[in-house]
Amino acid sequence: MLASALRYAAAGVPVLPLHTGTGGGGCSCRRPQCDRPGKHPRWHPRLITAGLHQASTDPAVLRRWWATWPAANVGLRTGVVVDVCDVDTADGLRLVQALVDCEVPTVRTGSGGLHLYFAATGLPNRVRVLPGVDWRGVDGYVVAPPSTHASGERYRWISRGPAPLCPPVLRALVAPPPEPPPRPLAEIHHPSRYASAALDNEADRVRRAPVGTRNNTLYSATRRLGRLVASGLLDERDVVETLTPAARLAGLGAYETARTIRSGLSAARTRLAS
Ligand SMILES: [Zn+2]
Structure with missing residues (x-):
């Protein structure tokens, strides 16, 4: 010894x-x-x-x-x-x-x-x-x-x-998850910093989603981030490339992941247009 x-x-x-x-x-x-x-x-x-x-x-x-x-x-x-x-x-x-x-x-x-x-x-x-x-x-x-x-x-x-x-x-x-964004978007002085914190945050949520909620979690995360994409604060490719591995780690299949991300992004676009 x-x-x-x-x-x-x-x-x-x-x-x-x-x-x-x-x-x-x-x-x-x-x-x-x-x-x-x-x-x-x-x-x-x-x-x-x-x-x-x-x-x-x-x-x-x-x-x-x-x-x-x-x-x-x-x-x-x-x-x-x-x-x-x-x-x-x-x-x-x-x-x-x-x-x-x-x-x-x-x-x-x-x-x-x-x-x-x-x-x-x-x-x-x-x-x-x-x-x-x-x-x-x-x-x-x-x-x-x-x-x-x-x-x-x-x-x-x-x-x-x-x-x-x-x-x-x-x-x-x-690494400890990023602090949730403290204030609503409109009051933030560094919008791009807010957007990347939001991206990390949502990816973390997706990664940790329990079985039974994974697909819904991925969908709502994509929708929220999709609004930031539509506002020009985030790049759509970054969203896809961050959420996809997070969803796969949570155990979602490749096909299901791609489909859910597509529909979340498209729902965000529709909502913004209306
Ligand atoms: Zn002992």
């Missing part, structure tokens, strides 16, 4: 000691009601009292911690050198694979999920970036190999290498 912790620290990744899974859902903290077995920071009045915030790259500090708890799981602070895309379901993995076209160092977690390591983005933690996919960024941490999960399984590297930059399309999903 110590050797691995030292290797991560040598690469600049701050490390913290965590409790260890003991198999059968148990945790080394021995509290029967522990709600994060094998995942929460160790505590000691003289060694570490602030968990994540004391994560360190100092070998002397790490040696002291692992001398006290030789079996402590290894926690890695994210948001400094690396961020981690935490994938828990097969669907989540399919979505992420559709967005990532490079080799990514990957860990199989003790629960069978995957941790994909990217260069730090500077973005904060975010849950449900996509269904079954969370992001660990600034002020987050992950459990790293060779730690032991509550199930008794170890975390293992299944591919290694340098952490690549996060692909822009995935980064856009992790």
Whole structure:
């Protein structure tokens, strides 16, 4: 454990000691009601009292911690050198694979999920970036190999290498959504800025639309943006090229997506003409 912790620290990744899974859902903290077995920071009045915030790259500090708890799981602070895309379901993995076209160092977690390591983005933690996919960024941490999960399984590297930059399309999903436009269009002093914020906003809404509402969400988003197109504030091609991948990510088919966008844009034109 110590050797691995030292290797991560040598690469600049701050490390913290965590409790260890003991198999059968148990945790080394021995509290029967522990709600994060094998995942929460160790505590000691003289060694570490602030968990994540004391994560360190100092070998002397790490040696002291692992001398006290030789079996402590290894926690890695994210948001400094690396961020981690935490994938828990097969669907989540399919979505992420559709967005990532490079080799990514990957860990199989003790629960069978995957941790994909990217260069730090500077973005904060975010849950449900996509269904079954969370992001660990600034002020987050992950459990790293060779730690032991509550199930008794170890975390293992299944591919290694340098952490690549996060692909822009995935980064856009992790970034906090733009603030909704604060004022009606007529009062906005920078109409083009308003229009591009509206475009981002609607695309985000489409991407996150639950099954059963996706087509309606896409239609009303296209109609609203269509009015901005008709007013000359947005380019129709930008609308199509932004909403189409958003709708596909939400799970709509190519044909349905194209048809709905066409009819939304045409409804916006009609309304403006009347
Ligand atoms: Zn515990």
